[in-house]
Amino acid sequence: MVLHVHTMGPFAVMRMLAHRGPRLISAHVTPETLVGSIRGTYLTIGFVRWYMRKVFDLATLILSVSEATTLELKELGVRGTIIPTSNAIDEQRIRPLSGRRDELRREFEWDDRPVVLGVGQVxxxxxxxxxxxxxxxxxxxxxxxxxxxxxxxxxxxRHDLTRLRASAPPNVTFTGLVPRDKVFEYCAAADVFFLPSKHETFGLATLEAATAGLPLVLTDLPCYREWLKDAYLHGETVAEFVALIRCLEDEDVRAKWAERASDTAVGYDSRMLVNGLREAYLLAAAGI
Structure with missing residues (x-):
């Protein structure tokens, strides 16, 4: 029997230590992912790196979601076998929602103004x-x-971000945590996806937005260059992001970049995930 874990907490570690068959771990998180996510990570980054390296080394196979993540794992000193297994999604949960766009916008009480959507933890x-x-x-x-x-x-x-939400201008809405299917509805109803993230291992929310046919405005991260190629607009500063979003106010420009994102997302559907996992499980069962 193959054990496949997606987290790195104590329960997952105990399962891996107790399991006598092949052990797989998906590398969704690296030490750099925690910087700017968990308070005080910069003070404990040495321990975090040591802990993650030990957990990854428990695995028979490490499934890396991008080449950028593979490089991070190698820099971390992970000794186990790393194979690429890109993220993918069930596109049938997202694409059909485009037919409900007008209904969803009424449900969200949005007017005719273009909607710029961001998705992720605050x-x-x-x-x-x-x-x-x-x-x-x-x-x-x-x-x-x-x-x-x-x-x-x-x-x-946390306190700074709580104040930021409270003092945000009236054209900004923070929804709080919502179910994943509701996130898909927001993607289907919006006009532009904008995520100025400083680090991603792959960008699953970005893939969901691309699948929904949204033009993408992103930071130019290595993982995005890998799978999106030239299907997204990118900037580094607020001024650059503002200029890009202004360009997308033009419906023809918006449609062009939406088509590019949507066409790219086709290559990351659920069939790709199934095939990738089947190959990984066969390799693990064969003892590499």
Whole structure:
């Protein structure tokens, strides 16, 4: 029997230690992922790196979600066998929602203004401050951030981000945590996806937005360059992001970038995930 874990907590470690068959772990998280997510990570980064390296080395196979993540694992000193197994999603949970766009916008009580959507935990790493700053510069657009402060008191800059939400301009809405299917509905109803994140291992929320046919405005991260190629707009500063979002106010420009994102997302559907996992399980069972 193959054991496949997706987390690195004590329960997952105990399962891996007790399991006598092949052990697989998906590398969704690296030490860099926790910087700007968990309070005080910079003070304990040495321990975090040691702990993650030990956990990854328990696995028979490590499934890396991107080449950028593979490089991080190698820099971490992971000794186990790493194979690429990209993230994928069930596109049938997202694409059909496009037919409900008008209905969903009425449900969300949105007017005709273009809606700029961000999805992720409310934390510095995700670029929430930059998101709000862009909204201040574009008061004629509606900005919606889907996601909450997931780690509670352990969240990095929790008090600062709580104040940021409270003082956000009137064209910004924070939904808090919502079910995943509701996130898909927000994607189907929005006009632009904007995520100025500072680090991602792959960008699953970005893939969901691309599958929904949203044009993408992102930071130019290595993982995005790998799978999105030239299917997204990218910037580094608030001024650059504002300029890109302004360009997407033109419906023809928006449609062009939406088509590019949607076409790219086709290659990351559920069939790809099934095939990748089947190959990984066969390799693990054969003892590599």
């Amino acid at each position: 934390q510095p790493r995700k670029g929430v401050e930059e998101f709000v700053s862009c909204a201040r510069s574009l008061p004629h657009l509606r900005f919606v951030w889907v996601g909450g402060i997931q780690f509670g008191m352990l969240s990095d800059a």
